Amino acid sequence: MSKTMMDRRAFLAASSAAGAIAVVASGNLVIGSNGAWAMSTKALSGDEAAMLVRMARATYPHPMLDDAIYGKVIHGLDEKASADPALLRSLQEGAATLKAKKFETLDEAGQTAVLKEIETSAPFQTVRGECVVGIYNNPDVWKVLGYEGASAELGGYINRGFSDIDWLQDA
């Protein structure tokens, strides 16, 4: 319990650091920067997972999305890595590379430049591949992006705006 207990001072300190997104409370617990979300890791350390959450956000940056969206993807990867030592090593390497570059202190342009350097690496491609499905197949994200998802059970759009565009001339 003590290992996963949140250290409020550490949390606050990390949240205010430049570029800080997900933060590590202690050990294997990662807390979202607004405190509204947390995850505990199985295979990765909290530091490593937090770094990968930052990587995920920098890869597909959406300011309006909560850390929880990115965290969920990394949580899934951590789960996979707990049963796949090669994947775990690769992710750890990726996190270590970013740590060495002080990724968490960089602004978006700086983070993008770092990611560009490692673009073809296995850890980057793994995280990117998980994100492209994990972020954009998440109904919480659909709401933010204005996609309504399944419609058959609502009767389709025949009476719900399939042809409601009002800004076209001559349409």
Place this chain on the structure above:
Amino acid sequence: MAAKYELSDDSVVVVIGSGAGGGTLSNELAQKGVKVVLLEAGGRHEIEDFVNDEWGSFSNISWLDKRTTSGSWRVAKDFAGLPAWIVKAVGGSTVHWAGASLRFQEHEFKVKSTYGDVAGANLLDWPITLAEMEPYYDRAEDKMGVTGTHGIPRLPGNNNFRVLAAGAKKLGYKEFHTGNMAINSQPRDGRGSCQQIGFCFQGCKSGAKWSTLYTEIPKGEATGKLEVRPSSQALQIQHDDAGKVTGVLYADKDGKQQVQKARVVAVAGNSIESPRLLLNSASPKFPDGLANSSGQVGKNYMRHMTGSVYAIFDKPVHMYRGTTMAGIIRDESAFKPDRGFVGGYEMETLSLGVPFMAAFLEPGAWGRDFSSAMEGYANMAGMWLVGEDMPQEKNGVTLHASEKDQYGLPVPNVHFDDHANDVAMREHAYKQGSAVYDAVGAARTFRTPPYPSTHNLGTNRMAENARDGVVNKHGQTHDIKNLFISDGSQFTTGAAENPTLTIVALAIRQSEYIVDQMSKNEI
């Protein structure tokens, strides 16, 4: 009542594959009193099993068996294990097709005569003309309930169509409308009308879109002549010493191998599996595979010149609401060589949901440029560009040297290099597609590369002369009289139009020929 035949019954016609070609052929034969066993590799998923969920549906119904790719086409890089996006289920790819049902143009049946020699292209005229096909196109359109034909009204235009149409008009295009779609615009043939659900690619939840799954197949079963065996993967077509085919070895739903005897075998497994099956059926008598004396089995693979243009506007479009392929501009489909390429292309609206847009808009892309595009999703309109690509002998399906499938058979490798003509056409199409959207104020436009192939064509092509192709004008193999090809792999060339209507028309025509030849004891 669906029929039930013994494995030893050698009076049946065995049809392999239940999509547009095989599903239609099975019903047409059954209606004429012929006994049919329909082997389908995939399971039987009815309308209630369909889900309005792109990835969920993809994993439920797609053909995901191992395949490899090679060549310079971008699909080999972006989707190395998924050369084709087709369906493994009863109904085949008519479960996920968009519904566009266009006739070929007259010259598209005789491209070698029309285009002349094109360096590197293995062009050939079809052994059939449009005039010969017209009565069958008529019957196919009537069967499928194609809008804009037979007095069937066209579908109403959705938002995505209205953006396309407004741009087309501004650009001076003349022929644009909501298409010729095998989607009911009014109740017809026991099926209701389109509810503008979207998700046409995930299986139509209302059944308004024609699919063999709930039209041809149950109608065939109702004759008492058709037995459908789902989850039955054909492994090998067997033959006798005289060189006639005698039956099909297949793995049944429990993975047990069975042999269904047959009087006639018709192969309709789509343009990757059909040639693969012929190649995997090689024997001492036919060391290069069945029906392959021409050496053309698996060659001349075509996938249409494709690409998409998506555009972001300042205001909402909600392109995903309603019919996925909701309209068409046809002005570029004619043969106008002054554009710098032979053949033509169609511009057809297309929409993807957020999950697939993320995967396909610019595969591999990341960063602010990409994420900001996704943030423009609600304001996006989109179109698919589909045109005639050049048959090239080097493009095709071969058996992998070492990779095996779950039955121990070599997996197919799909090789494709774009022809210079394909590249020139794509460039023109991207430019015109972007211009359509720019004309109505697009803030950003995107040139989206080809998706994994949905139109797989040409790998058992039809040719007048046995040395040029695999089948004759009836889809009958030149080498083996009681072996037929009944899918898009028999296409001599691809034309600009979506292939399903032509596949269905050919299947209707082929059924008449098979019945005729059976009645004369020729087969």
